[in-house]
Amino acid sequence: xxxxxxxxxxxxxxxxxxxxxxxxxxxxxxxxxxxxxxxxxxxxxxxxxxxxxxxxxxxxxxxxxxxxxxxxxxxxxxxxxxxxxxxxxxxxxxxxxxxxxxxxxxxxxxxxxxxxxxxxxxxxxxxxxxxxxxxxxxxxxxxxxxxxxxxxxxxxxxxxxxxxxxxxxxxxxxxxxxxxxxxxxxxxxxxxxxxxxxxxxxxxxxxxxxxxxxxxxxxxxxxxxxxxxxxxxxxxxxxxxxxxxxxxxxxxxxxxxxxxxxxxxxxxxxxxxxxxxxxxxxxxxxxxxxxxxxxxxxxxxxxxx
Ligand code: BDR
Ligand code: CA
Numbered sequence: 193x194x195x196x197x198x199x200x201x202x203x204x205x206x207x208x209x210x211x212x213x214x215x216x217x218x219x220x221x222x223x224x225x226x227x228x229x230x231x232x233x234x235x236x237x238x239x240x241x242x243x244x245x246x247x248x249x250x251x252x253x254x255x256x257x258x259x260x261x262x263x264x265x266x267x268x269x270x271x272x273x274x275x276x277x278x279x280x281x282x283x284x285x286x287x288x289x290x291x292x293x294x295x296x297x298x299x300x301x302x303x304x305x306x307x308x309x310x311x312x313x314x315x316x317x318x319x320x321x322x323x324x325x326x327x328x329x330x331x332x333x334x335x336x337x338x339x340x341x342x343x344x345x346x347x348x349x350x351x352x353x354x355x356x357x358x359x360x361x362x363x364x365x366x367x368x369x370x371x372x373x374x375x376x377x378x379x380x381x382x383x384x385x386x387x388x389x390x391x392x393x394x395x396x397x398x399x400x401x402x403x404x405x406x407x408x409x410x411x412x413x414x415x416x417x418x419x420x421x422x423x424x425x426x427x428x429x430x431x432x433x434x435x436x437x438x439x440x441x442x443x444x445x446x447x448x449x450x451x452x453x454x455x456x457x458x459x460x461x462x463x464x465x466x467x468x469x470x471x472x473x474x475x476x477x478x479x480x481x482x483x484x485x486x487x488x489x490x491x492x493x494x495x496x497x
Pocket of ligand 2: 201202203204206207230231317318431
């Protein structure tokens with residue numbers, strides 16, 4: 193049976209590839225996509241999510257517009273990495289369907305309240321504001337969460353990408369991430385280091401482009417921008433790894449861990465402190481992946497669209 197999932201996302205070039213990958217995964221039953229402000233503002237992330245799903249053949253999946261800013265701090269977007277439109281300036285063919293009725297928070301509450309205990313997987317690809325708002329409003333919905341699958345954080349507490357201490361998604365809304373963590377449900381984290389291990393290069397992008405389909409062409413064009421933005425011969429595809437973990441868990445090594453998220457010290461806000469000296473935690477963090485297989489599997493799937 194397909195795994196029921198809700199994807200919470202801020203597309204974003206790597207979010208776009210994660211959405212395409214989910215569209216190419218019959219193993220997943222995408223119940224809804226909820227959007228959040230992060231890489232770019234909420235109007236763009238919402239329009240992009242709807243457009244990407246429709247290009248991936250899933251226009252029936254409802255897209256719910258979510259939080260336009262973090263719980264406490266101002267939003268700081270990163271158009272330099274993702275382009276003004278969040279997709280590296282790439283104009284997708286066709287038009288973006290309108291978002292569905294109801295906010296992301298309302299949709300999360302509704303889906304979780306209606307789901308059986310421990311049945312719904314939530315994939316978190318951006319700042320975790322929507323989930324935090326839903327949990328604050330109705331804490332009981334946490335029961336329905338089978339697992340949170342998170343792109344975020346770093347194994348090295350001083351290995352951030354937003355600041356020396358913090359990764360972008362957690363740094364953007366540390367309070368939200370702390371609230372989601374405190375819900376006490378199982379979590380799988382894909383941190384920066386593991387995503388970097390499976391970075392892709394120009395040859396990989398050209399192999400994607402050679403697929404020739406609308407998603408492959410759009411994905412390759414977005415990655416052209418992304419590679420230029422980082423100004424490196426390789427770039428980490430962060431968000432798709434969460435989706436890949438759901439469909440090919442054997443490609444990742446996971447360790448149980450305890451986790452603290454810094455919310456008090458402003459200089460370290462969003463720092464993730466994983467402690468692997470435990471064997472019983474419900475939290476698991478990826479410590480490495482089979483990077484060659486990850487790259488191959490990602491490509492193979494994306495070329496199916
Ligand atoms: C994360 O930050 C965002 O820019 C990406 O979309 C990804 O979710 C990587 O740190
Ligand atoms: Ca993201």
